[in-house]
Amino acid sequence: xxxxxxxxxxxxxxxxxxxxxxxxxxxxxxxxxxxxxxxxxxxxxxxxxxxxxxxxxxxxxxxxxxxxxxxxxxxxxxxxxxxxxxxxxxxxxxxxxxxxxxxxxxxxxxxxxxxxxxxxxxxxxxxxxxxxxxxxxxxxxxxxxxxxxxxxxxxxxxxxxxxxxxxxxxxxxxxxxxxxxxxxxxxxxxxxxxxxxxxxxxxxxxxxxxxxxxxxxxxxxxxxxxxxxxxxxxxxxxxxxxxxxxxxxxxxxxxxxxxxxxxxxxxxxxxxxxxxxxxxxxxxxxxxxxxxxxxxxx
Numbered sequence: 619x620x621x622x623x624x625x626x627x628x629x630x631x632x633x634x635x636x637x638x639x640x641x642x643x644x645x646x647x648x649x650x651x652x653x654x655x656x657x658x659x660x661x662x663x664x665x666x667x668x669x670x671x672x673x674x675x676x677x678x679x680x681x682x683x684x685x686x687x688x689x690x691x692x693x694x695x696x697x698x699x700x701x702x703x704x705x706x707x708x709x710x711x712x713x714x715x716x717x718x719x720x721x722x723x724x725x726x727x728x729x730x731x732x733x734x735x736x737x738x739x740x741x742x743x744x745x746x747x748x749x750x751x752x753x754x755x756x757x758x759x760x761x762x763x764x765x766x767x768x769x770x771x772x773x774x775x776x777x778x779x780x781x782x783x784x785x786x787x788x789x790x791x792x793x794x795x796x797x798x799x800x801x802x803x804x805x806x807x808x809x810x811x812x813x814x815x816x817x818x819x820x821x822x823x824x825x826x827x828x829x830x831x832x833x834x835x836x837x838x839x840x841x842x843x844x845x846x847x848x849x850x851x852x853x854x855x856x857x858x859x860x861x862x863x864x865x866x867x868x869x870x871x872x873x874x875x876x877x878x879x880x881x882x883x884x885x886x887x888x889x890x891x892x893x894x895x896x897x898x899x900x901x902x903x904x905x906x907x908x909x910x911x912x913x914x915x916x
Contacts, residue, residue, distance in 0.1 A: 620763070621652045625755035629748045638747070639740040647672075647748025652756060657819035661756050664711070665749040671715025672745040676738045678716060679723040683734045687724075696721060764816065764824055766886075768831055771806070771813035772838050773882040776908075778803040779845050780878040783899075787871035789859030791849040800849050807842040810835065833911035834885065841878075841904035848900060867898035874899040881908055 629648035633641035651665045687695055699721040706714035723741065782803050785796040814835050817828035828835075848865060852858040866874070877892070884891040891912045899905075 619655075621655075621752075621755050621759050622649060624759070625649075625652050625752050628755065629751040632751060633744055633747050636743075636747070638743050639736070640744055643741060643744035644748035644751070647745045648752040648755075649748075651749055651752030657816035658756070658760060658821065659819045662753060665753045667712035668715055669745055669749045671712040672719045673742055675716040675719030676723075676742055679720040679741075680734055680738055682720060682724055683727055683732070683737075686731070692724075696724060699724070760820065764820055768813045768817045768824075768828060768835070769885050769888075771810040772831070772834060773886045775803070775806040775810045775838050775842050776878045776882040776885070778806040779842055779901075780875045780882075782845050782849065783871035783875050783878070786845065786848050786852065786862050787866045789852055789862030791852045791858070791862075796849070800846060803842055803846060807839060807846075810838060810842075831911075833914070834908055837904050837908040837911055841901050841908065844901055844904065865900040871899065874901060874905065877905055881905070881912070884912060 625648040626645045630641045630645040633644035638644070647668060650668055651661060654660075654664070656664070682695070699717050702717045703714050703721065706717065719741065723737065727737065778799070781799045782796075785791055785793075785799060790796050791800065814828060814832075817824045817831075819825075820828075848862070852862045855861050863870075873895070877895075880892045883889070891909045
């Protein structure tokens with residue numbers, strides 16, 4: 619969202635400063651490059667596909683605008699273009715962009731005559747500006763935005779697991795607060811996987827950091843999904859309360875919760891993780907693996 623907030627007005631301002639018509643096309647191109655929040659390689663690919671697809675589509679659009687179809691010719695033509703777009707947009711975005719460009723220019727110019735050369739030049743230049751600005755904004759922003767994304771994701775997942783453990787220990791996984799905590803843990807685990815994939819596809823520095831944190835990521839994911847599985851099991855067992863209590867010792871979940879919170883702080887700050895003592899909890903192995911991975915990283 620931050621990248622879009624910067625890139626979109628900047629692309630429009632550049633297009634307006636250069637005196638190019640339809641500056642909102644540049645803004646739209648910047649949105650299409652940045653809005654998905656993907657990693658570096660996919661962002662660069664999306665920008666390239668958008669640019670090349672648009673430029674190729676300008677040729678097809680120019681041919682159709684020269685023919686200037688009207689009435690019963692125009693309606694089935696637009697329906698055909700829309701059908702082709704829907705068939706291609708998931709499989710091959712670059713090829714779909716060829717027909718997206720053609721359809722957009724045909725719709726906007728189908729009812730009146732236009733200066734075709736000027737229109738095509740404006741579309742091509744605006745798309746170039748929007749894609750270029752989008753990529754530049756991403757590369758600059760990602761340099762600092764992505765630097766702590768993976769460690770923050772690990773920390774959030776550990777904290778979310780710590781919120782769930784008391785419900786597991788009480789055998790209470792069906793109340794609204796328990797379900798909300800489980801949902802937050804699931805979302806945090808999914809965000810962790812996305813962050814890891816983004817780091818592995820990022821710059822050399824981000825890839826190196828992701829490789830170092832790979833054992834910690836794996837241990838955190840195992841811990842998260844084992845906790846979620848425990849919630850599911852308690853919910854579907856007739857002796858759910860007794861089963862939940864059996865997953866911890868007589869001190870319930872408190873020691874495990876404290877260790878997870880301490881590990882979250884350690885991974886975020888890069889400090890030495892606290893000493894790992896057995897909590898007699900069902901996630902002891904994952905806690906020990908996570909701590910060891912953080913020690914090895916140092």
